[in-house]
Amino acid sequence: MMTCRTVKVWQLQLTSLYIAQNLFLLSLSSQYLFHSDSAFMAGRRVVVFPSSAELGPVLAHLVTSRAEKALASHGRFTLGLSGGSLVSMLSKELLALPELDCSKWVIGFCDERLVSFDDPESTYGLYKNQLFSKVNIPDSGILTIDPSLPVSECAENYTRKLKEAFPDDDIPVFDMLLLGMGPDGHTCSLFPDHPLLEETKKIVAPISDSPKPPPQRVTMTLPVVNSACCVAFVSTGGSKAPILKEVLEGREGPAFPAARVVPTNGELFWLVDDPAAASLTIQVERPGSGAKL
Numbered sequence: 033m034m035t036c037r038t039v040k041v042w043q044l045q046l047t048s049l050y051i052a053q054n055l056f057l058l059s060l061s062s063q064y065l066f067h068s069d070s071a072f073m074a075g076r077r078v079v080v081f082p083s084s085a086e087l088g089p090v091l092a093h094l095v096t097s098r099a100e101k102a103l104a105s106h107g108r109f110t111l112g113l114s115g116g117s118l119v120s121m122l123s124k125e126l127l128a129l130p131e132l133d134c135s136k137w138v139i140g141f142c143d144e145r146l147v148s149f150d151d152p153e154s155t156y157g158l159y160k161n162q163l164f165s166k167v168n169i170p171d172s173g174i175l176t177i178d179p180s181l182p183v184s185e186c187a188e189n190y191t192r193k194l195k196e197a198f199p200d201d202d203i204p205v206f207d208m209l210l211l212g213m214g215p216d217g218h219t220c221s222l223f224p225d226h227p228l229l230e231e232t233k234k235i236v237a238p239i240s241d242s243p244k245p246p247p248q249r250v251t252m253t254l255p256v257v258n259s260a261c262c263v264a265f266v267s268t269g270g271s272k273a274p275i276l277k278e279v280l281e282g283r284e285g286p287a288f289p290a291a292r293v294v295p296t297n298g299e300l301f302w303l304v305d306d307p308a309a310a311s312l313t314i315q316v317e318r319p320g321s322g323a324k325l
């Protein structure tokens with residue numbers, strides 16, 4: 033027989049069950065929020081491929097899909113290129129596409145080394161040999177530095193070229209920037225702990241004490257990088273694993289230059305291979321073969 037006491041005990045048991053259930057749900061949701069915060073910060077997409085062989089075609093498709101979008105909206109595609117390991121991968125993958133029309137592309141350089149174009153360190157020189165000479169990008173669409181100038185004048189001259197190419201923007205808004213990251217966390221020629229990281233006025237800056245040779249370079253500043261419509265980092269190889277973890281998952285102390293790339297209104301992709309991603313604990317995307325971003 034159900035007594036008043038039994039009902040009270042039941043009520044007490046139900047109340048504690050209700051509280052326990054809610055506490056459980058609360059803890060689940062806070063774990064989820066915390067985890068999703070770090071995994072999907074600022075709309076960032078971290079996409080991991082088994083190797084460069086799988087990453088390369090997806091990169092090429094990402095570039096051409098953003099080119100199509102830009103051409104449909106404003107009749108040209110403005111693309112900023114980085115040097116280093118990106119040059120050969122991008123050139124190879126773009127040239128492998130069955131149809132590539134670059135006639136309305138405008139190319140800038142996220143950074144450039146102050147050496148003559150025939151020097152093996154020249155980013156423009158490498159792209160000219162591996163890509164530009166093989167596609168239909170008009171010379172007038174390639175915004176190069178003038179390496180014959182002293183580094184400060186070179187940066188001013190390149191600033192003028194960018195301003196002329198983007199007459200309507202206070203800060204040039206590139207449709208897409210392709211970035212690399214060095215094992216020290218630098219991107220463009222923005223190096224850890226360097227005063228250039230705090231630059232807010234200039235769109236291009238000279239650097240004459242680059243810790244990575246050659247010491248003289250010009251670089252886009254963070255305001256330009258973070259104004260782009262789409263930024264894609266490409267980072268491959270096991271030597272990038274420790275820094276990739278700190279850049280994507282945070283660290284004690286000041287953020288590395290690459291971690292300060294957070295486009296204000298644009299997309300942010302990190303395309304990495306398994307060796308580079310080896311230490312990551314955040315959620316990542318692992319697209320199947322033939323995937324498109």
Ligand SMILES: O=C1O[C@H](COP(=O)(O)O)[C@@H](O)[C@H](O)[C@H]1O
Nearest residue numbers: 114115116117118212213214220
């Ligand atoms: O010096 C430079 O290094 C970075 C990273 O190059 P990576 O070979 O480690 O991918 C590059 O993004 C930058 O343009 C270049 O000047």
